[in-house]
Amino acid sequence: MKPRLLVIAGPTASGKSALALDLAETLNGEIICVDSLTVYRGFEIGSAKPTPEQRQRVPHHLLDICEPTDPFTASDFRGAAASAIQEITGRGKRPILAGGTGLYLRSLLRGLNKAPGEDPVLRELLQTRMEREGGEALLAELATVDPDTAQRLHPNNRNRIIRALEVFQTTGITLSQFQAEHGFSDSPYNSLQFCLDLPRPELYQRIDDRVDAMLTAGLVAEVQGLLQSGVPSDCKPLQAIGYKEVVAHLQGEHDQTEMTRLIKRNTRHFAKRQLTWFRAEPEMQWVAYPENSATIHSAAATFFA
Incomplete structure:
Protein backbone atom coordinates (compact mmCIF):
# COMPACT_ATOMS: atom_id res chain seq x y z
CA MET A 1 0.00 0.00 0.00
CA LYS A 2 1.11 3.54 -0.69
CA PRO A 3 2.14 5.60 2.34
CA ARG A 4 -0.55 8.06 3.41
CA LEU A 5 0.44 11.72 3.61
CA LEU A 6 -1.49 14.68 4.96
CA VAL A 7 -0.63 17.98 3.24
CA ILE A 8 -1.29 21.40 4.77
CA ALA A 9 -0.47 24.06 2.20
CA GLY A 10 -1.23 27.74 1.84
CA PRO A 11 0.27 31.19 1.50
CA THR A 12 2.77 32.63 3.93
CA ALA A 13 1.35 33.67 7.34
CA SER A 14 -1.88 31.73 6.78
CA GLY A 15 -1.47 29.52 9.87
CA LYS A 16 -0.09 26.33 8.29
CA SER A 17 2.52 25.64 10.95
CA ALA A 18 0.17 26.03 13.91
CA LEU A 19 -2.48 23.84 12.31
CA ALA A 20 0.05 21.18 11.37
CA LEU A 21 1.34 21.15 14.94
CA ASP A 22 -2.16 20.61 16.32
CA LEU A 23 -2.85 17.86 13.78
CA ALA A 24 0.44 16.11 14.51
CA GLU A 25 -0.28 16.02 18.25
CA THR A 26 -3.81 14.74 17.64
CA LEU A 27 -2.93 12.16 14.98
CA ASN A 28 0.40 10.80 16.29
CA GLY A 29 2.17 12.54 13.43
CA GLU A 30 5.47 14.17 12.59
CA ILE A 31 5.93 17.23 10.40
CA ILE A 32 7.93 17.50 7.19
CA CYS A 33 8.57 21.17 6.41
CA VAL A 34 7.95 22.05 2.76
CA ASP A 35 9.89 25.30 2.69
CA SER A 36 12.77 26.46 0.52
CA LEU A 37 14.22 28.68 3.26
CA THR A 38 13.99 26.69 6.49
CA VAL A 39 16.38 24.07 5.06
CA TYR A 40 19.22 26.56 5.64
CA ARG A 41 21.11 26.84 8.91
CA GLY A 42 21.13 30.26 10.53
CA PHE A 43 17.92 31.50 8.93
CA GLU A 44 15.58 31.51 11.89
CA ILE A 45 13.51 34.67 12.23
CA GLY A 46 12.94 35.64 8.61
CA SER A 47 11.99 32.10 7.64
CA ALA A 48 9.48 31.75 10.51
CA LYS A 49 11.26 28.51 11.35
CA PRO A 50 9.53 26.38 14.01
CA THR A 51 10.76 27.29 17.48
CA PRO A 52 12.70 24.90 19.74
CA GLU A 53 9.56 24.55 21.88
CA GLN A 54 7.48 23.56 18.84
CA ARG A 55 10.11 21.05 17.75
CA GLN A 56 10.09 19.58 21.22
CA ARG A 57 6.33 19.11 21.05
CA VAL A 58 6.45 17.38 17.65
CA PRO A 59 9.45 16.20 15.58
CA HIS A 60 10.06 18.37 12.52
CA HIS A 61 12.03 17.17 9.50
CA LEU A 62 14.12 18.91 6.80
CA LEU A 63 15.12 21.86 8.96
CA ASP A 64 18.73 23.10 9.05
CA ILE A 65 19.97 20.49 6.59
CA CYS A 66 22.31 22.66 4.50
CA GLU A 67 24.60 25.68 4.64
CA PRO A 68 23.53 29.00 3.09
CA THR A 69 25.90 28.54 0.15
CA ASP A 70 24.89 24.93 -0.56
CA PRO A 71 22.73 24.32 -3.63
CA PHE A 72 19.35 22.82 -2.78
CA THR A 73 16.79 22.03 -5.47
CA ALA A 74 13.31 20.59 -5.75
CA SER A 75 14.92 17.30 -6.68
CA ASP A 76 17.01 17.42 -3.49
CA PHE A 77 13.86 18.08 -1.51
CA ARG A 78 12.11 15.15 -3.14
CA GLY A 79 14.86 12.75 -2.11
CA ALA A 80 15.15 14.10 1.43
CA ALA A 81 11.37 14.10 1.94
CA ALA A 82 11.05 10.54 0.65
CA SER A 83 13.65 9.41 3.19
CA ALA A 84 11.85 11.26 5.98
CA ILE A 85 8.52 9.69 5.01
CA GLN A 86 10.04 6.23 5.11
CA GLU A 87 11.59 6.94 8.50
CA ILE A 88 8.36 8.34 9.96
CA THR A 89 6.11 5.57 8.69
CA GLY A 90 8.67 2.99 9.78
CA ARG A 91 8.12 4.12 13.36
CA GLY A 92 4.36 3.85 12.99
CA LYS A 93 3.93 7.63 12.86
CA ARG A 94 1.95 9.70 10.33
CA PRO A 95 3.70 12.10 7.96
CA ILE A 96 2.25 15.61 7.76
CA LEU A 97 3.71 17.91 5.12
CA ALA A 98 3.33 21.60 5.91
CA GLY A 99 4.58 24.56 3.93
CA GLY A 100 4.18 26.96 1.09
CA THR A 101 6.84 26.00 -1.46
CA GLY A 102 4.59 24.62 -4.17
CA LEU A 103 7.36 23.36 -6.44
CA TYR A 104 8.79 21.22 -3.65
CA LEU A 105 5.39 19.72 -2.96
CA ARG A 106 4.73 19.03 -6.62
CA SER A 107 8.13 17.41 -7.07
CA LEU A 108 7.35 14.97 -4.27
CA LEU A 109 3.78 14.12 -5.21
CA ARG A 110 3.82 14.41 -9.00
CA GLY A 111 7.43 14.34 -10.15
CA LEU A 112 9.50 16.84 -12.13
CA ASN A 113 9.43 17.58 -15.84
CA LYS A 114 12.27 16.34 -17.99
CA ALA A 115 13.67 19.69 -19.10
CA PRO A 116 17.46 19.65 -19.55
CA GLY A 117 19.89 20.39 -16.76
CA GLU A 118 21.75 23.65 -16.31
CA ASP A 119 24.22 24.94 -18.91
CA HIS A 182 5.61 15.72 -19.39
CA GLY A 183 3.23 13.04 -18.22
CA PHE A 184 3.48 12.96 -14.45
CA SER A 185 3.89 9.44 -13.21
CA ASP A 186 1.46 7.91 -10.76
CA SER A 187 2.24 9.32 -7.34
CA PRO A 188 3.99 6.93 -4.97
CA TYR A 189 1.85 8.34 -2.14
CA ASN A 190 -1.79 8.44 -1.15
CA SER A 191 -2.21 12.06 -0.13
CA LEU A 192 -4.95 14.18 1.39
CA GLN A 193 -4.22 17.80 0.48
CA PHE A 194 -5.65 20.99 1.96
CA CYS A 195 -4.93 24.61 1.17
CA LEU A 196 -5.84 27.21 3.78
CA ASP A 197 -8.08 29.90 2.32
CA LEU A 198 -8.28 33.21 4.19
CA PRO A 199 -10.10 36.40 3.19
CA ARG A 200 -7.53 38.61 1.48
CA PRO A 201 -7.75 41.50 4.01
CA GLU A 202 -7.23 39.07 6.90
CA LEU A 203 -4.28 37.41 5.16
CA TYR A 204 -2.65 40.77 4.47
CA GLN A 205 -3.12 41.84 8.08
CA ARG A 206 -1.51 38.60 9.25
CA ILE A 207 1.40 39.24 6.91
CA ASP A 208 1.87 42.78 8.24
CA ASP A 209 1.69 41.54 11.82
CA ARG A 210 4.22 38.80 11.12
CA VAL A 211 6.68 41.22 9.53
CA ASP A 212 6.38 43.54 12.53
CA ALA A 213 6.95 40.59 14.88
CA MET A 214 10.02 39.45 12.92
CA LEU A 215 11.56 42.89 13.10
CA THR A 216 10.83 43.13 16.81
CA ALA A 217 12.39 39.68 17.31
CA GLY A 218 15.66 40.84 15.73
CA LEU A 219 15.55 40.13 11.99
CA VAL A 220 17.99 42.95 11.21
CA ALA A 221 20.46 41.65 13.79
CA GLU A 222 20.06 38.13 12.38
CA VAL A 223 21.02 39.34 8.91
CA GLN A 224 23.93 41.36 10.30
CA GLY A 225 25.19 38.23 12.03
CA LEU A 226 24.92 36.16 8.86
CA LEU A 227 26.87 38.72 6.84
CA GLN A 228 29.51 39.11 9.54
CA SER A 229 29.95 35.33 9.67
CA GLY A 230 30.89 35.35 5.98
CA VAL A 231 27.60 34.45 4.34
CA PRO A 232 27.69 36.26 0.96
CA SER A 233 24.93 38.80 0.42
CA ASP A 234 24.11 37.33 -2.99
CA CYS A 235 23.62 33.75 -1.81
CA LYS A 236 20.22 32.22 -2.54
CA PRO A 237 18.61 32.39 0.93
CA LEU A 238 19.66 36.03 1.43
CA GLN A 239 17.78 36.84 -1.78
CA ALA A 240 14.54 35.61 -0.20
CA ILE A 241 11.81 38.10 0.68
CA GLY A 242 12.44 39.56 4.11
CA TYR A 243 16.17 38.97 3.90
CA LYS A 244 16.99 40.83 0.68
CA GLU A 245 15.23 43.98 1.88
CA VAL A 246 17.20 43.92 5.14
CA VAL A 247 20.45 43.43 3.20
CA ALA A 248 19.57 46.47 1.06
CA HIS A 249 18.83 48.45 4.24
CA LEU A 250 22.18 47.49 5.77
CA GLN A 251 23.89 48.51 2.53
CA GLY A 252 22.32 51.96 2.81
CA GLU A 253 19.71 51.64 0.07
CA HIS A 254 16.66 52.13 2.35
CA ASP A 255 15.88 53.50 5.76
CA GLN A 256 14.07 51.22 8.22
CA THR A 257 10.62 52.58 7.37
CA GLU A 258 11.05 51.90 3.67
CA MET A 259 12.59 48.50 4.38
CA THR A 260 9.54 47.53 6.43
CA ARG A 261 7.16 48.74 3.73
CA LEU A 262 8.98 46.77 1.06
CA ILE A 263 9.01 43.55 3.08
CA LYS A 264 5.26 43.79 3.66
CA ARG A 265 4.50 44.66 0.04
CA ASN A 266 6.74 41.97 -1.42
CA THR A 267 5.38 39.36 0.98
CA ARG A 268 1.82 40.17 -0.07
CA HIS A 269 2.80 39.79 -3.72
CA PHE A 270 4.49 36.48 -2.92
CA ALA A 271 1.37 35.22 -1.14
CA LYS A 272 -0.70 35.96 -4.24
CA ARG A 273 1.71 33.92 -6.37
CA GLN A 274 1.52 31.04 -3.89
CA LEU A 275 -2.28 31.05 -4.13
CA THR A 276 -2.10 31.00 -7.93
CA TRP A 277 0.25 28.01 -7.79
CA PHE A 278 -1.91 25.99 -5.41
CA ARG A 279 -5.04 26.65 -7.47
CA ALA A 280 -3.34 24.73 -10.29
CA GLU A 281 -2.84 21.62 -8.14
CA PRO A 282 -5.57 19.13 -9.14
CA GLU A 283 -6.00 17.35 -5.79
CA MET A 284 -5.83 20.37 -3.53
CA GLN A 285 -8.93 20.97 -1.41
CA TRP A 286 -9.56 24.56 -0.34
CA VAL A 287 -10.82 25.13 3.18
CA ALA A 288 -11.89 28.43 4.72
CA TYR A 289 -9.54 28.98 7.64
CA PRO A 290 -9.63 29.19 10.59
CA GLU A 291 -13.42 28.84 10.82
CA ASN A 292 -13.47 25.41 9.12
CA SER A 293 -10.35 23.94 10.72
CA ALA A 294 -12.52 21.26 12.33
CA THR A 295 -13.27 19.98 8.82
CA ILE A 296 -9.58 19.32 8.27
CA HIS A 297 -9.22 17.59 11.63
CA SER A 298 -12.19 15.32 10.94
CA ALA A 299 -11.16 14.46 7.39
CA ALA A 300 -7.56 13.77 8.46
CA ALA A 301 -8.68 11.44 11.27
CA THR A 302 -10.84 9.50 8.83
CA PHE A 303 -8.04 9.42 6.24
CA PHE A 304 -5.55 7.87 8.67
CA ALA A 305 -8.06 5.52 10.33
Whole structure:
Protein backbone atom coordinates (compact mmCIF):
# COMPACT_ATOMS: atom_id res chain seq x y z
CA MET A 1 0.00 0.00 0.00
CA LYS A 2 1.11 3.54 -0.69
CA PRO A 3 2.14 5.60 2.34
CA ARG A 4 -0.55 8.06 3.41
CA LEU A 5 0.44 11.72 3.61
CA LEU A 6 -1.49 14.68 4.96
CA VAL A 7 -0.63 17.98 3.24
CA ILE A 8 -1.29 21.40 4.77
CA ALA A 9 -0.47 24.06 2.20
CA GLY A 10 -1.23 27.74 1.84
CA PRO A 11 0.27 31.19 1.50
CA THR A 12 2.77 32.63 3.93
CA ALA A 13 1.35 33.67 7.34
CA SER A 14 -1.88 31.73 6.78
CA GLY A 15 -1.47 29.52 9.87
CA LYS A 16 -0.09 26.33 8.29
CA SER A 17 2.52 25.64 10.95
CA ALA A 18 0.17 26.03 13.91
CA LEU A 19 -2.48 23.84 12.31
CA ALA A 20 0.05 21.18 11.37
CA LEU A 21 1.34 21.15 14.94
CA ASP A 22 -2.16 20.61 16.32
CA LEU A 23 -2.85 17.86 13.78
CA ALA A 24 0.44 16.11 14.51
CA GLU A 25 -0.28 16.02 18.25
CA THR A 26 -3.81 14.74 17.64
CA LEU A 27 -2.93 12.16 14.98
CA ASN A 28 0.40 10.80 16.29
CA GLY A 29 2.17 12.54 13.43
CA GLU A 30 5.47 14.17 12.59
CA ILE A 31 5.93 17.23 10.40
CA ILE A 32 7.93 17.50 7.19
CA CYS A 33 8.57 21.17 6.41
CA VAL A 34 7.95 22.05 2.76
CA ASP A 35 9.89 25.30 2.69
CA SER A 36 12.77 26.46 0.52
CA LEU A 37 14.22 28.68 3.26
CA THR A 38 13.99 26.69 6.49
CA VAL A 39 16.38 24.07 5.06
CA TYR A 40 19.22 26.56 5.64
CA ARG A 41 21.11 26.84 8.91
CA GLY A 42 21.13 30.26 10.53
CA PHE A 43 17.92 31.50 8.93
CA GLU A 44 15.58 31.51 11.89
CA ILE A 45 13.51 34.67 12.23
CA GLY A 46 12.94 35.64 8.61
CA SER A 47 11.99 32.10 7.64
CA ALA A 48 9.48 31.75 10.51
CA LYS A 49 11.26 28.51 11.35
CA PRO A 50 9.53 26.38 14.01
CA THR A 51 10.76 27.29 17.48
CA PRO A 52 12.70 24.90 19.74
CA GLU A 53 9.56 24.55 21.88
CA GLN A 54 7.48 23.56 18.84
CA ARG A 55 10.11 21.05 17.75
CA GLN A 56 10.09 19.58 21.22
CA ARG A 57 6.33 19.11 21.05
CA VAL A 58 6.45 17.38 17.65
CA PRO A 59 9.45 16.20 15.58
CA HIS A 60 10.06 18.37 12.52
CA HIS A 61 12.03 17.17 9.50
CA LEU A 62 14.12 18.91 6.80
CA LEU A 63 15.12 21.86 8.96
CA ASP A 64 18.73 23.10 9.05
CA ILE A 65 19.97 20.49 6.59
CA CYS A 66 22.31 22.66 4.50
CA GLU A 67 24.60 25.68 4.64
CA PRO A 68 23.53 29.00 3.09
CA THR A 69 25.90 28.54 0.15
CA ASP A 70 24.89 24.93 -0.56
CA PRO A 71 22.73 24.32 -3.63
CA PHE A 72 19.35 22.82 -2.78
CA THR A 73 16.79 22.03 -5.47
CA ALA A 74 13.31 20.59 -5.75
CA SER A 75 14.92 17.30 -6.68
CA ASP A 76 17.01 17.42 -3.49
CA PHE A 77 13.86 18.08 -1.51
CA ARG A 78 12.11 15.15 -3.14
CA GLY A 79 14.86 12.75 -2.11
CA ALA A 80 15.15 14.10 1.43
CA ALA A 81 11.37 14.10 1.94
CA ALA A 82 11.05 10.54 0.65
CA SER A 83 13.65 9.41 3.19
CA ALA A 84 11.85 11.26 5.98
CA ILE A 85 8.52 9.69 5.01
CA GLN A 86 10.04 6.23 5.11
CA GLU A 87 11.59 6.94 8.50
CA ILE A 88 8.36 8.34 9.96
CA THR A 89 6.11 5.57 8.69
CA GLY A 90 8.67 2.99 9.78
CA ARG A 91 8.12 4.12 13.36
CA GLY A 92 4.36 3.85 12.99
CA LYS A 93 3.93 7.63 12.86
CA ARG A 94 1.95 9.70 10.33
CA PRO A 95 3.70 12.10 7.96
CA ILE A 96 2.25 15.61 7.76
CA LEU A 97 3.71 17.91 5.12
CA ALA A 98 3.33 21.60 5.91
CA GLY A 99 4.58 24.56 3.93
CA GLY A 100 4.18 26.96 1.09
CA THR A 101 6.84 26.00 -1.46
CA GLY A 102 4.59 24.62 -4.17
CA LEU A 103 7.36 23.36 -6.44
CA TYR A 104 8.79 21.22 -3.65
CA LEU A 105 5.39 19.72 -2.96
CA ARG A 106 4.73 19.03 -6.62
CA SER A 107 8.13 17.41 -7.07
CA LEU A 108 7.35 14.97 -4.27
CA LEU A 109 3.78 14.12 -5.21
CA ARG A 110 3.82 14.41 -9.00
CA GLY A 111 7.43 14.34 -10.15
CA LEU A 112 9.50 16.84 -12.13
CA ASN A 113 9.43 17.58 -15.84
CA LYS A 114 12.27 16.34 -17.99
CA ALA A 115 13.67 19.69 -19.10
CA PRO A 116 17.46 19.65 -19.55
CA GLY A 117 19.89 20.39 -16.76
CA GLU A 118 21.75 23.65 -16.31
CA ASP A 119 24.22 24.94 -18.91
CA PRO A 120 26.83 26.67 -16.70
CA VAL A 121 28.22 28.94 -19.44
CA LEU A 122 24.82 30.06 -20.70
CA ARG A 123 23.52 30.51 -17.17
CA GLU A 124 26.42 32.77 -16.22
CA LEU A 125 25.78 34.84 -19.36
CA LEU A 126 22.08 35.17 -18.53
CA GLN A 127 22.85 36.09 -14.92
CA THR A 128 25.23 38.81 -16.12
CA ARG A 129 22.55 40.14 -18.46
CA MET A 130 20.01 40.03 -15.63
CA GLU A 131 22.23 42.19 -13.45
CA ARG A 132 22.86 44.63 -16.29
CA GLU A 133 19.42 44.78 -17.94
CA GLY A 134 17.04 43.82 -15.13
CA GLY A 135 14.14 41.41 -14.73
CA GLU A 136 11.63 43.34 -16.82
CA ALA A 137 13.87 43.29 -19.91
CA LEU A 138 14.56 39.55 -19.73
CA LEU A 139 10.93 38.78 -18.96
CA ALA A 140 9.92 40.73 -22.07
CA GLU A 141 12.41 38.68 -24.07
CA LEU A 142 10.97 35.48 -22.62
CA ALA A 143 7.46 36.63 -23.58
CA THR A 144 8.47 36.66 -27.25
CA VAL A 145 9.44 32.97 -27.22
CA ASP A 146 7.46 31.46 -24.33
CA PRO A 147 4.46 33.67 -23.50
CA ASP A 148 2.76 30.96 -21.42
CA THR A 149 5.64 30.82 -18.98
CA ALA A 150 6.26 34.58 -19.07
CA GLN A 151 2.73 35.46 -18.04
CA ARG A 152 3.10 33.37 -14.86
CA LEU A 153 6.28 35.12 -13.74
CA HIS A 154 7.01 38.41 -11.99
CA PRO A 155 10.05 40.48 -13.05
CA ASN A 156 11.52 39.89 -9.58
CA ASN A 157 11.44 36.11 -10.09
CA ARG A 158 14.85 36.23 -11.66
CA ASN A 159 15.86 32.61 -11.21
CA ARG A 160 12.79 31.27 -13.01
CA ILE A 161 13.13 33.79 -15.85
CA ILE A 162 16.73 32.76 -16.35
CA ARG A 163 15.77 29.08 -16.21
CA ALA A 164 13.05 29.48 -18.84
CA LEU A 165 15.39 31.34 -21.19
CA GLU A 166 18.11 28.78 -20.57
CA VAL A 167 15.81 25.88 -21.49
CA PHE A 168 14.68 27.54 -24.72
CA GLN A 169 18.14 28.67 -25.79
CA THR A 170 19.58 25.23 -25.06
CA THR A 171 16.93 23.13 -26.80
CA GLY A 172 14.75 25.38 -28.95
CA ILE A 173 11.78 24.06 -26.95
CA THR A 174 9.93 26.23 -24.46
CA LEU A 175 9.72 25.38 -20.78
CA SER A 176 5.91 25.47 -20.99
CA GLN A 177 6.06 22.84 -23.75
CA PHE A 178 8.30 20.62 -21.65
CA GLN A 179 5.84 20.94 -18.79
CA ALA A 180 2.78 20.30 -20.97
CA GLU A 181 4.29 17.21 -22.59
CA HIS A 182 5.61 15.72 -19.39
CA GLY A 183 3.23 13.04 -18.22
CA PHE A 184 3.48 12.96 -14.45
CA SER A 185 3.89 9.44 -13.21
CA ASP A 186 1.46 7.91 -10.76
CA SER A 187 2.24 9.32 -7.34
CA PRO A 188 3.99 6.93 -4.97
CA TYR A 189 1.85 8.34 -2.14
CA ASN A 190 -1.79 8.44 -1.15
CA SER A 191 -2.21 12.06 -0.13
CA LEU A 192 -4.95 14.18 1.39
CA GLN A 193 -4.22 17.80 0.48
CA PHE A 194 -5.65 20.99 1.96
CA CYS A 195 -4.93 24.61 1.17
CA LEU A 196 -5.84 27.21 3.78
CA ASP A 197 -8.08 29.90 2.32
CA LEU A 198 -8.28 33.21 4.19
CA PRO A 199 -10.10 36.40 3.19
CA ARG A 200 -7.53 38.61 1.48
CA PRO A 201 -7.75 41.50 4.01
CA GLU A 202 -7.23 39.07 6.90
CA LEU A 203 -4.28 37.41 5.16
CA TYR A 204 -2.65 40.77 4.47
CA GLN A 205 -3.12 41.84 8.08
CA ARG A 206 -1.51 38.60 9.25
CA ILE A 207 1.40 39.24 6.91
CA ASP A 208 1.87 42.78 8.24
CA ASP A 209 1.69 41.54 11.82
CA ARG A 210 4.22 38.80 11.12
CA VAL A 211 6.68 41.22 9.53
CA ASP A 212 6.38 43.54 12.53
CA ALA A 213 6.95 40.59 14.88
CA MET A 214 10.02 39.45 12.92
CA LEU A 215 11.56 42.89 13.10
CA THR A 216 10.83 43.13 16.81
CA ALA A 217 12.39 39.68 17.31
CA GLY A 218 15.66 40.84 15.73
CA LEU A 219 15.55 40.13 11.99
CA VAL A 220 17.99 42.95 11.21
CA ALA A 221 20.46 41.65 13.79
CA GLU A 222 20.06 38.13 12.38
CA VAL A 223 21.02 39.34 8.91
CA GLN A 224 23.93 41.36 10.30
CA GLY A 225 25.19 38.23 12.03
CA LEU A 226 24.92 36.16 8.86
CA LEU A 227 26.87 38.72 6.84
CA GLN A 228 29.51 39.11 9.54
CA SER A 229 29.95 35.33 9.67
CA GLY A 230 30.89 35.35 5.98
CA VAL A 231 27.60 34.45 4.34
CA PRO A 232 27.69 36.26 0.96
CA SER A 233 24.93 38.80 0.42
CA ASP A 234 24.11 37.33 -2.99
CA CYS A 235 23.62 33.75 -1.81
CA LYS A 236 20.22 32.22 -2.54
CA PRO A 237 18.61 32.39 0.93
CA LEU A 238 19.66 36.03 1.43
CA GLN A 239 17.78 36.84 -1.78
CA ALA A 240 14.54 35.61 -0.20
CA ILE A 241 11.81 38.10 0.68
CA GLY A 242 12.44 39.56 4.11
CA TYR A 243 16.17 38.97 3.90
CA LYS A 244 16.99 40.83 0.68
CA GLU A 245 15.23 43.98 1.88
CA VAL A 246 17.20 43.92 5.14
CA VAL A 247 20.45 43.43 3.20
CA ALA A 248 19.57 46.47 1.06
CA HIS A 249 18.83 48.45 4.24
CA LEU A 250 22.18 47.49 5.77
CA GLN A 251 23.89 48.51 2.53
CA GLY A 252 22.32 51.96 2.81
CA GLU A 253 19.71 51.64 0.07
CA HIS A 254 16.66 52.13 2.35
CA ASP A 255 15.88 53.50 5.76
CA GLN A 256 14.07 51.22 8.22
CA THR A 257 10.62 52.58 7.37
CA GLU A 258 11.05 51.90 3.67
CA MET A 259 12.59 48.50 4.38
CA THR A 260 9.54 47.53 6.43
CA ARG A 261 7.16 48.74 3.73
CA LEU A 262 8.98 46.77 1.06
CA ILE A 263 9.01 43.55 3.08
CA LYS A 264 5.26 43.79 3.66
CA ARG A 265 4.50 44.66 0.04
CA ASN A 266 6.74 41.97 -1.42
CA THR A 267 5.38 39.36 0.98
CA ARG A 268 1.82 40.17 -0.07
CA HIS A 269 2.80 39.79 -3.72
CA PHE A 270 4.49 36.48 -2.92
CA ALA A 271 1.37 35.22 -1.14
CA LYS A 272 -0.70 35.96 -4.24
CA ARG A 273 1.71 33.92 -6.37
CA GLN A 274 1.52 31.04 -3.89
CA LEU A 275 -2.28 31.05 -4.13
CA THR A 276 -2.10 31.00 -7.93
CA TRP A 277 0.25 28.01 -7.79
CA PHE A 278 -1.91 25.99 -5.41
CA ARG A 279 -5.04 26.65 -7.47
CA ALA A 280 -3.34 24.73 -10.29
CA GLU A 281 -2.84 21.62 -8.14
CA PRO A 282 -5.57 19.13 -9.14
CA GLU A 283 -6.00 17.35 -5.79
CA MET A 284 -5.83 20.37 -3.53
CA GLN A 285 -8.93 20.97 -1.41
CA TRP A 286 -9.56 24.56 -0.34
CA VAL A 287 -10.82 25.13 3.18
CA ALA A 288 -11.89 28.43 4.72
CA TYR A 289 -9.54 28.98 7.64
CA PRO A 290 -9.63 29.19 10.59
CA GLU A 291 -13.42 28.84 10.82
CA ASN A 292 -13.47 25.41 9.12
CA SER A 293 -10.35 23.94 10.72
CA ALA A 294 -12.52 21.26 12.33
CA THR A 295 -13.27 19.98 8.82
CA ILE A 296 -9.58 19.32 8.27
CA HIS A 297 -9.22 17.59 11.63
CA SER A 298 -12.19 15.32 10.94
CA ALA A 299 -11.16 14.46 7.39
CA ALA A 300 -7.56 13.77 8.46
CA ALA A 301 -8.68 11.44 11.27
CA THR A 302 -10.84 9.50 8.83
CA PHE A 303 -8.04 9.42 6.24
CA PHE A 304 -5.55 7.87 8.67
CA ALA A 305 -8.06 5.52 10.33
